[in-house]
Amino acid sequence: MRPKTFPVRLHRRQRLNKKFYLLTFTVAEPETITFQPGQYLSLKIAANKRNSYSITSLPDQKRHLQICVDVSPSGPGSQFLKTTPLGTEIEALAPLGQFTLSHEERPALFVATGSGISPFRPMITQKLKEFPHQSVHLYWGIRFSEDLFWEQYWQNLETSFDQFKATICLSQPDGAWERTKGRVTAIIDKDFAQLADWEAYLCGNGTMVNDVRQLLIQKGMKSERIYTERFF
Amino acid sequence: MADDAKAKKKKYTIKVDRDKCIGAASCVGVAPGTFKLDDQNKAVIVSQTGDTPENILLSAQSCPTNAIILTDEKGNQVWPAK
Numbered sequence: 001m002r003p004k005t006f007p008v009r010l011h012r013r014q015r016l017n018k019k020f021y022l023l024t025f026t027v028a029e030p031e032t033i034t035f036q037p038g039q040y041l042s043l044k045i046a047a048n049k050r051n052s053y054s055i056t057s058l059p060d061q062k063r064h065l066q067i068c069v070d071v072s073p074s075g076p077g078s079q080f081l082k083t084t085p086l087g088t089e090i091e092a093l094a095p096l097g098q099f100t101l102s103h104e105e106r107p108a109l110f111v112a113t114g115s116g117i118s119p120f121r122p123m124i125t126q127k128l129k130e131f132p133h134q135s136v137h138l139y140w141g142i143r144f145s146e147d148l149f150w151e152q153y154w155q156n157l158e159t160s161f162d163q164f165k166a167t168i169c170l171s172q173p174d175g176a177w178e179r180t181k182g183r184v185t186a187i188i189d190k191d192f193a194q195l196a197d198w199e200a201y202l203c204g205n206g207t208m209v210n211d212v213r214q215l216l217i218q219k220g221m222k223s224e225r226i227y228t229e230r231f232f
Numbered sequence: 233m234a235d236d237a238k239a240k241k242k243k244y245t246i247k248v249d250r251d252k253c254i255g256a257a258s259c260v261g262v263a264p265g266t267f268k269l270d271d272q273n274k275a276v277i278v279s280q281t282g283d284t285p286e287n288i289l290l291s292a293q294s295c296p297t298n299a300i301i302l303t304d305e306k307g308n309q310v311w312p313a314k
Contacts, residue, residue, distance in 0.1 A: 003261045005290070042258060042294045048313040052256065052296035093294055096258040098269075206254075230254045 001095055006031045008065060008092045010084055016149040019072045023081060025065045032062040035095035037122035041065065044091040051077035054118040058125060070115040099229040101127055102199055107135035109200040111184055111212050114142060116204030116231055123201060128161045138166040141184040145170060145177050185211045196220035203229040243285035244302040244310060248275045252299035259300055263291035
């Protein structure tokens, strides 16, 4: 679908934790929105300013769009999305981007840091539905346990799909954290001896994307099967 | 002048800052006659008049890193806005 501009209304603003908000927009009739999991939208937050956000809702919700936003940078986008009254009409441009699923029947790694998890909710859900017998592993790196959200969502997917596994890695865990500690690169290096038959989707800070990409190639993954989206 | 040619009359000079480009490809989606991604996943210009000026401006505005620079016929930078 060719991207187009259309009005959306801010319908709901949900605080997930200190850093992250989930925002829901409605798409006014007669517009509908069609997108591929992994694509993003651009919101006009001021006369001369647009910000880009990965779409985190599922594509079958044709009249709603959701984005997950890290407001800790406190830039104009964060301020706008935190304070704009519900019901405000905003110009959106969507769908954008080429960070989409390969639709190949192959086991897949999904690796994210921070808000890079946003596109993975629709992407992983779609991947599991499309190929229910292929392994899908998610590695999500965040700093602190208080940054965590959507834990229940990933647990529900693990319950519904035997071949799905989610590993949350804290790089600065507090004493109470008993699960995986460290950076995603090191954890993946430890967990896999080789990845020749796999594909991977990497989303998050540029350093992680570069480091993990290099690691995966060293483990035998073909470079053309590594799909990346760098946040900045 | 035919409508199509009129619509795509050159209004902007387009440049891409490769150092800023992260291959997000919003420009390719909005103005596919103007941009494509090369083999390093960076945006390159296919044609300076591949799309209407309105779509070219929108493609520049949609770039998440402001890697697309537009100047007008007088050499004034139109986008990113100064």
